[in-house]
Every structure is written in structure tokens, then in C-alpha cells.
Amino acid sequence: MKYQRHNAIRELVAQSLVSNQDELRRRLRRKGFEVTQATLSRDIHELRLSKGPSGYSLPHGSGNGSAPVVVDDGPPSxxxxxxxxxxxxxxxxxxxxxxxxxxxxxxxxxxxxxxxxxxxxxxxxxxxxxxxxxxxxxxxxxxxxxxxxxxxx
Amino acid sequence: MKYQRHNAIRELVAQSLVSNQDELRRRLRRKGFEVTQATLSRDIHELRLSKGPSGYSLPHGSGNGSAPVVVDDGPPSxxxxxxxxxxxxxxxxxxxxxxxxxxxxxxxxxxxxxxxxxxxxxxxxxxxxxxxxxxxxxxxxxxxxxxxxxxxx
DNA sequence: TGCAGCCTTGCATACTTATACAGCCGTAAT
DNA sequence: ATTACGGCTGTATAAGTATGCAAGGCTGCA
CATH class of the missing domain: 3.30.1360.40 (Gyrase A; domain 2)
Known part of the structure; x- marks a missing residue:
């Protein structure tokens, strides 16, 4: 069931404004998926969605929203x-x-x-x-x- | 002072991984900007940053998730x-x-x-x-x- | 049938982010 | 100088998100 739910999430997020996980939960319920916020948090993580000023959105490009940037720690003096x-x-x-x-x-x-x-x-x-x-x-x-x-x- | 802080934030977010506002706060402090998480929340909103699996990132293109369908007119301004x-x-x-x-x-x-x-x-x-x-x-x-x-x- | 390993989920709660409110400060008009 | 107003900020707290843990359900194997 999980993968169908993922598809439904992708679709909702692509087509409409989803501001938070609880809103997403309610919308999914109307489509027949009944899960809790915790599960959606995990789904969103797995789908690598990102959240910005206009709600959740799909990862950019084929990879993802932001490139794997190096962590700022060991400066080459x-x-x-x-x-x-x-x-x-x-x-x-x-x-x-x-x-x-x-x-x-x-x-x-x-x-x-x-x-x-x-x-x-x-x-x-x-x-x-x-x-x-x-x-x-x-x-x-x-x-x-x-x-x-x-x-x- | 706000404007300089915004620059610093943009830079940090572009160059390194910033996972949350408290981390951002600590890094800014090292650079001489001492503010609270609340202020950063507001800054992030103003800068229209978005948060994804790899931390905060700059707005993509001119808009974000919801692209205001624009006609391609001549060279980019x-x-x-x-x-x-x-x-x-x-x-x-x-x-x-x-x-x-x-x-x-x-x-x-x-x-x-x-x-x-x-x-x-x-x-x-x-x-x-x-x-x-x-x-x-x-x-x-x-x-x-x-x-x-x-x-x- | 019984058990082990793995996956998915909900619950409770820790963690993170947003915001109502009030104080401070500078500016402009009185 | 006084007052009114507006922007920026911190405090306290509400709103939103992530996660440790344990329960339930599969599957494969003895």
C-alpha cells in the first residue's frame, strides 16, 4: 500500500499546494489512504520532497533539490x-x-x-x-x- | 545590519550544508552576527529559502514549487x-x-x-x-x- | 506449526520552525 | 520637544516535523 500512497502524495504535491503534513493527511484520507502524520513524515523523507514558501515540492532535476554540497569543516589552510x-x-x-x-x-x-x-x-x-x-x-x-x-x- | 546578515545567510546556505536554524545561528555567530532563531526564521522566509533533505537551499530559478508560467522572451534579464x-x-x-x-x-x-x-x-x-x-x-x-x-x- | 528476520505503522515525545506580542529605536510631522 | 508610526528584534509559546520504541503482519525455513 505504501507505494500507491507515495504516488498519491507525488500527485497531490505536484498539482496543488500542500502546506503541511496534516493537510496532506486529510487530503489522502479523502482518497482512501488513512495514515498518521508520523508515516507522512517518513514518506516525505523517502520521496525526498522539500518544503519551501509554496509548500512541499518534488525534488528538482533528476537528482534532487540541492546538490550534495560538502560540509564546512576542514579548511585547506x-x-x-x-x-x-x-x-x-x-x-x-x-x-x-x-x-x-x-x-x-x-x-x-x-x-x-x-x-x-x-x-x-x-x-x-x-x-x-x-x-x-x-x-x-x-x-x-x-x-x-x-x-x-x-x-x- | 539585516541586509548583511541576509548576504551571509545566502552564502552559507549556498556553500555548505545547513540543516537547521540553530546551526545557522551558531555559524552566523562565528561571523559576528548574533541573533536568535526567531529572527532567522523570519530571514529565511524573506529570502524564500526552502528546506529539503540536504538542508536549506536557495530559491530555484525565479520561483519555487509553483512556477508562474512565463513566456520565454529574449535574453534573460x-x-x-x-x-x-x-x-x-x-x-x-x-x-x-x-x-x-x-x-x-x-x-x-x-x-x-x-x-x-x-x-x-x-x-x-x-x-x-x-x-x-x-x-x-x-x-x-x-x-x-x-x-x-x-x-x- | 513455530520461529526468526524484516518491514510498516502508530503512539508518544523530542526536536525544529513560526508567530503573537511587546519593547526599542529612528524618522517625520506637529 | 512631543507624538505617532513603522521596522526590527527577543521572548514565550504555538504549530509543525522527526524519531525511538514496540506492536502487528509478512515470508521463508526447519
Missing amino acids: LAEMIESFGLRVRQAMNQVVVGTVMGGAQPVAAALDHEGWPEVVGTVAGDDTVLVICPDIRRASEVESRLRTMLES | LAEMIESFGLRVRQAMNQVVVGTVMGGAQPVAAALDHEGWPEVVGTVAGDDTVLVICPDIRRASEVESRLRTMLES
């Missing part, structure tokens, strides 16, 4: 990156330019972004150059010297 | 691009940095170029960052607020 790939660091106005070995810009920029420094507004990476944008000249100096320290360590 | 891919907008001197989801920088920059704004001297796109160069600080502010409006819509 910026210092290591700079040490491995960095070649030079220079400041220009509110910008800092980091030269790296060929292909090193991307990972360095990513590590820098990951660091989340407030002095960094954003980074743009080419092949061997990372452009770091800072809010102003003072903070660019700040960033420059910090990066330079890593480079020279 | 900048506003749509920003809405789909944009995560944050910040100004630094005469530059504006637009953070996007991975891979979103290129299309956003293209749409921005296509727009032909006189306040935009040029754009450079990385993987997830667009650097917009403006003639001066005043016009950068102009551009920033315009983009921010699109982002917050």
Missing part, C-alpha cells in the same frame, strides 16, 4: 596554499595582486574566500594571478602584509 | 540573473564585487555587459565572483544599490 603556490604579493590602491605558479590562482583564491576575512570584499582568479579587492587602501595594506608574512614564512 | 545566481553585493572604492553561486559569475557578467550601463566601465568574471569597474566611487555606489535592489527583490 590559506597559509599552506600560499606557501605552496604563492610567488609574490603586491598592493595597488585598494587591491592586492597575488602572483602564483601556473594554475595556482584558483585554489589560492578559494582558500582566501574560505577564510572569510572582513578586509576582503572579493577575489577574482586568473591562471596565475589572484586579484584581491579590499574596501580601501588601509585594509589592502593590512591584507598585503598578512599574505606576505605567509609567503615568507 | 540582468535582474533574473542576479536573482538566480547572486549571493552578495559589496562596494570597494570605485569597484563593485558581486558574489554568485559557483559558475554563476560568467553569465551575470555577460548580462551586466549586455545591459550597457554608462556607470560600468567593464566587468571581469571568475568562477563565483564578478568584479565591476566603475568610473568613480559615486557611480560605484549607484551601481551597487541598483544591484542590491535586484538581489533583495
Whole structure:
């Protein structure tokens, strides 16, 4: 019976607005499926539905609503990156330019972004150059010297 | 302060797995935003995030579950691009940095170029960052607020 | 027939999210 | 300065969702 119920749920969710599990329960009952909220919670989990501002919806694409993103825990330390790939660091106005070995810009920029420094507004990476944008000249100096320290360590 | 918090939330949700509002609260605290779960509930509502098997995620396309059937008219507008891919907008001197989801920088920059704004001297796109160069600080502010409006819509 | 293993479900309850309400703060009009 | 209003927030709590546990029902095997 479970799979028929799953189909009914998919259908209801696709065609109409279902705001919560109790509403879903009542609607299913009208169709002859009589189960409790607990079961629906499990069904929804199995069907990988997601809940947004407009009620429940089917998983996106063929996979699912949101890609399997990596959990935020083990940062590849910026210092290591700079040490491995960095070649030079220079400041220009509110910008800092980091030269790296060929292909090193991307990972360095990513590590820098990951660091989340407030002095960094954003980074743009080419092949061997990372452009770091800072809010102003003072903070660019700040960033420059910090990066330079890593480079020279 | 609310607006910056929204940016931070978008970013966290795009880049990592956020399973619930309390986890979000703890992560935001590390970044300097100290608010309660109630506020986050409201933020999430305003940002129209949805929650699925893999945590919270950004709105899909321009709408969510219920797609407002739209006719395909010409090239996607900048506003749509920003809405789909944009995560944050910040100004630094005469530059504006637009953070996007991975891979979103290129299309956003293209749409921005296509727009032909006189306040935009040029754009450079990385993987997830667009650097917009403006003639001066005043016009950068102009551009920033315009983009921010699109982002917050 | 009796038993073991597995699946599905309901109940009770823990956990998570939303919201009514009130306080605070800044702005604009008086 | 005073008052009125509106936005943002925290507190307390209601509303909604997930899950440990145990019961009941299959199936396959001795």
C-alpha cells in the first residue's frame, strides 16, 4: 500500500499546494489512504520532497533539490596554499595582486574566500594571478602584509 | 545590519550544508552576527529559502514549487540573473564585487555587459565572483544599490 | 506449526520552525 | 520637544516535523 500512497502524495504535491503534513493527511484520507502524520513524515523523507514558501515540492532535476554540497569543516589552510603556490604579493590602491605558479590562482583564491576575512570584499582568479579587492587602501595594506608574512614564512 | 546578515545567510546556505536554524545561528555567530532563531526564521522566509533533505537551499530559478508560467522572451534579464545566481553585493572604492553561486559569475557578467550601463566601465568574471569597474566611487555606489535592489527583490 | 528476520505503522515525545506580542529605536510631522 | 508610526528584534509559546520504541503482519525455513 505504501507505494500507491507515495504516488498519491507525488500527485497531490505536484498539482496543488500542500502546506503541511496534516493537510496532506486529510487530503489522502479523502482518497482512501488513512495514515498518521508520523508515516507522512517518513514518506516525505523517502520521496525526498522539500518544503519551501509554496509548500512541499518534488525534488528538482533528476537528482534532487540541492546538490550534495560538502560540509564546512576542514579548511585547506590559506597559509599552506600560499606557501605552496604563492610567488609574490603586491598592493595597488585598494587591491592586492597575488602572483602564483601556473594554475595556482584558483585554489589560492578559494582558500582566501574560505577564510572569510572582513578586509576582503572579493577575489577574482586568473591562471596565475589572484586579484584581491579590499574596501580601501588601509585594509589592502593590512591584507598585503598578512599574505606576505605567509609567503615568507 | 539585516541586509548583511541576509548576504551571509545566502552564502552559507549556498556553500555548505545547513540543516537547521540553530546551526545557522551558531555559524552566523562565528561571523559576528548574533541573533536568535526567531529572527532567522523570519530571514529565511524573506529570502524564500526552502528546506529539503540536504538542508536549506536557495530559491530555484525565479520561483519555487509553483512556477508562474512565463513566456520565454529574449535574453534573460540582468535582474533574473542576479536573482538566480547572486549571493552578495559589496562596494570597494570605485569597484563593485558581486558574489554568485559557483559558475554563476560568467553569465551575470555577460548580462551586466549586455545591459550597457554608462556607470560600468567593464566587468571581469571568475568562477563565483564578478568584479565591476566603475568610473568613480559615486557611480560605484549607484551601481551597487541598483544591484542590491535586484538581489533583495 | 513455530520461529526468526524484516518491514510498516502508530503512539508518544523530542526536536525544529513560526508567530503573537511587546519593547526599542529612528524618522517625520506637529 | 512631543507624538505617532513603522521596522526590527527577543521572548514565550504555538504549530509543525522527526524519531525511538514496540506492536502487528509478512515470508521463508526447519
